[in-house]
Each structure stands twice: as structure tokens, then as C-alpha cells.
Amino acid sequence: MAEGGDVFGGFEFKDESYLSSKRAESTDKIKKFGPHMTRLPKSAVPEYLVLTPYQKFCWKTLGPLVKEKEVEDEDLEDHLLQARMKIRVEEYIAYVWMSTILAAVGGLITGVLMAMLLSPVLGSLSYLLAVVSVLLIPMAVYMVLKMAPSSKANSRGNKIDKKLSDAMSFIASMSSANINIDQIFKELAKQPIYGEVSEEAKLITRDTEILGIDILNALERAASRTPSDKFREFLQGVITTSTSGGQLKPYFKSKMEEYQDERELMVHQNMETLGMLAESFVTVVVAFPLFLVVIMAIMSLMGGLGGGNPIPVLYAIVGLMIPGSQAGFIAIIWLINQE
Numbered sequence: 392m393a394e395g396g397d398v399f400g401g402f403e404f405k406d407e408s409y410l411s412s413k414r415a416e417s418t419d420k421i422k423k424f425g426p427h428m429t430r431l432p433k434s435a436v437p438e439y440l441v442l443t444p445y446q447k448f449c450w451k452t453l454g455p456l457v458k459e460k461e462v463e464d465e466d467l468e469d470h471l472l473q474a475r476m477k478i479r480v481e482e483y484i485a486y487v488w489m490s491t492i493l494a495a496v497g498g499l500i501t502g503v504l505m506a507m508l509l510s511p512v513l514g515s516l517s518y519l520l521a522v523v524s525v526l527l528i529p530m531a532v533y534m535v536l537k538m539a540p541s542s543k544a545n546s547r548g549n550k551i552d553k554k555l556s557d558a559m560s561f562i563a564s565m566s567s568a569n570i571n572i573d574q575i576f577k578e579l580a581k582q583p584i585y586g587e588v589s590e591e592a593k594l595i596t597r598d599t600e601i602l603g604i605d606i607l608n609a610l611e612r613a614a615s616r617t618p619s620d621k622f623r624e625f626l627q628g629v630i631t632t633s634t635s636g637g638q639l640k641p642y643f644k645s646k647m648e649e650y651q652d653e654r655e656l657m658v659h660q661n662m663e664t665l666g667m668l669a670e671s672f673v674t675v676v677v678a679f680p681l682f683l684v685v686i687m688a689i690m691s692l693m694g695g696l697g698g699g700n701p702i703p704v705l706y707a708i709v710g711l712m713i714p715g716s717q718a719g720f721i722a723i724i725w726l727i728n729q730e
Contacts, residue, residue: 397590397649400589423604442478446486461730466541467480471614473544473618476540490532493534494533501531502524505520506521548618548619551586551587551619555588555622556650556653562643563643568641572639573600577592588622591613598612680708687705
């Protein structure tokens with residue numbers, strides 16, 4: 392990767408006209424400025440798929456079995472691509488299998504220890520807990536690892552959706568200056584402020600400038616690998632508008648207004664939710680524990696607690712109930728702000 396964080400800043404091109412869409416050029420220009428050798432800066436090195444030592448062990452151990460069984464999982468392959476997890480699907484399957492096997496061994500050891508240590512106390516219940524641990528631990532590990540690419544892809548999709556409105560304003564502004572679509576995505580790739588949208592733009596620029604793919608096919612490839620439905624719909628709209636002879640400026644402007652309206656609506660909904668949570672916080676965390684403490688103190692003085700000591704209960708309310716309620720509200724508010 393080039394120094395300074397700009398992965399495309401060091402590339403050299405023969406002519407700036409190569410940045411325009413090849414489908415809009417003549418056949419002579421396509422032949423002249425088609426795919427060609429590009430000199431990379433001295434500091435640039437290829438980015439290889441590097442496995443961790445544990446993943447290498449998993450692939451070396453179970454890789455032949457995965458190849459022999461010819462295991463195919465198209466959904467997993469798509470999720471790995473969308474999540475930008477730099478590992479092949481066969482290697483990841485070997486990683487999941489080995490982790491599940493090791494978890495099963497660990498679950499078996501845990502179950503035996505539980506049966507030996509807890510049987511004098513719990514009796515036959517300890518054996519039931521041991522069986523549950525033997526079955527539950529490997530199943531949990533398998534499900535978590537199998538769903539990890541999908542979860543990470545969904546997380547990337549949400550991040551793209553959050554930044555799409557701002558990125559669309561950038562794209563519409565560039566388009567209003569009569570800048571070609573190739574150059575727009577290249578400039579967008581240089582703007583880290585747009586987060587994952589910028590990362591998607593980097594792959595589009597890579598396809599057009601390094602792999603020699605025309606811009607429409609590059610957008611189609613990007614639409615097929617992005618985890619964001621909104622960004623996919625936007626790219627497909629660009630392709631449809633271009634191939635049907637439409638104008639991209641009005642399209643970009645309409646999408647910018649659409650995404651801005653959606654963001655305003657989402658912000659309004661979040662504000663209403665925060666207001667409701669504020670009222671609930673005052674009732675649940677402030678007023679209710681206070682009333683409960685006062686009522687228990689009065690009932691204790693009047694002998695309504697059966698002569699029991701109310702101090703442990705008050706300690707539980709003050710030390711556990713109130714901090715737990717506050718932590719729960721903080722977590723909910725944090726999640727809403729993330730959205």
C-alpha cells in the first residue's frame with residue numbers, strides 16, 4: 392500500500408481520458424487506452440491473504456478432508472466477500488471444523504470434571520449438567536463461527552448505510568461539476584471520512600484502473616459484493632440510467648434528497664425514542680427505587696415485614712437494582728446512538 396494511506400495516489404496513467412467510461416468512448420480509444428501495465432511506487436507491495444498460525448494449522452490438518460469432501464457453501468463465500476474477511480471459503484470451513492472438534496474435546500473434559508466434582512453435592516443433576524456441557528459447548532462454537540461472516544457483513548452494511556447520505560452529497564457535488572463517474576469514485580475512495588463507502592469506492596477504482604474493467608462492469612461487480620442493500624440499489628440505478636441513455640446528474644440529486652430525507656426521519660424517530668427512555672428512566676430508576684425504600688422502611692417500623700431485617704434488602708436495592716437499571720438504560724441509549 393502506498394504511503395500516506397492513499398492506495399491509488401501512486402499509480403501512473405498514460406492519459407486522463409482513460410478515467411471516462413469505455414462504453415462512452417470510440418473503439419479506437421478503447422484500444423489505445425485499454426488495460427495496460429501500471430508502474431507502482433517502490434513502497435507498494437501486493438496484499439496477500441495471510442492466515443493466523445492457528446488458521447494455518449487448521450488448514451494443514453483438515454484442508455485435505457475439506458478438498459476431498461468438496462464442501463461448497465455459496466452463502467458463506469458471499470458473506471466472507473461482503474465482510475472483507477481475507478480467507479478462502481475452504482480455509483474457513485477447515486477453521487470452523489477444527490474449532491468445533493477442539494470445543495468438543497474441551498466440553499467433554501469439562502463434563503467429566505463437573506460429574507466428578509459436583510456429583511457429591513448435586514447427585515444425578517451433575518450428570519445432566521455434564522451432558523449439557525458436552526453437547527452445548529461445541530454447538531455454540533460452531534454456530535458462532537459459522538454466523539460470524541454474516542454478522543460482520545451485516546455490520547459493514549449498516550456502516551455503509553450510515554455514511555451513504557453524506558457520500559451521496561459528495562457524489563452529487565462532483566457530478567454537478569461534470570466530472571466523470573470513474574473520477575468521482577476515485578476521489579470518493581480518497582475520503583476516509585465516508586468510512587465503508589470509501590472502502591467500496593476503492594474496490595471500484597481498483598477494478599477500473601488496475602484490472603482494466605470498464606466502469607459499468609466495475610459497478611456491477613461492486614453491486615454483487617456489497618453487503619448494503621441501499622448501496623446495491625444505488626449502483627444498479629447508475630448502471631440502468633447509463634445504459635438507457637439517461638442523465639446521471641438528476642439521478643444523483645434525487646438519490647441525495649431521498650437518503651437525506653430517510654436520515655432526517657431516522658433522527659426524528661431516535662429522538663422520540665430517547666425522550667420515551669428519559670421518561671422511563673425517571674420512573675424506573677429514580678422514582679420507583681425511592682418509593683420502594685421508603686415503603687420498606689415504614690413497613691419495617693410498623694412490623695409489617697414479619698420481624699425480618701430489611702437492611703439486606705435495602706442493600707440489594709441500592710447496590711444491585713439501581714446500578715443494574717442504570718447500566719441497562721446506558722446500554723440501550725448507546726445502541727440507539729450507534730444506529
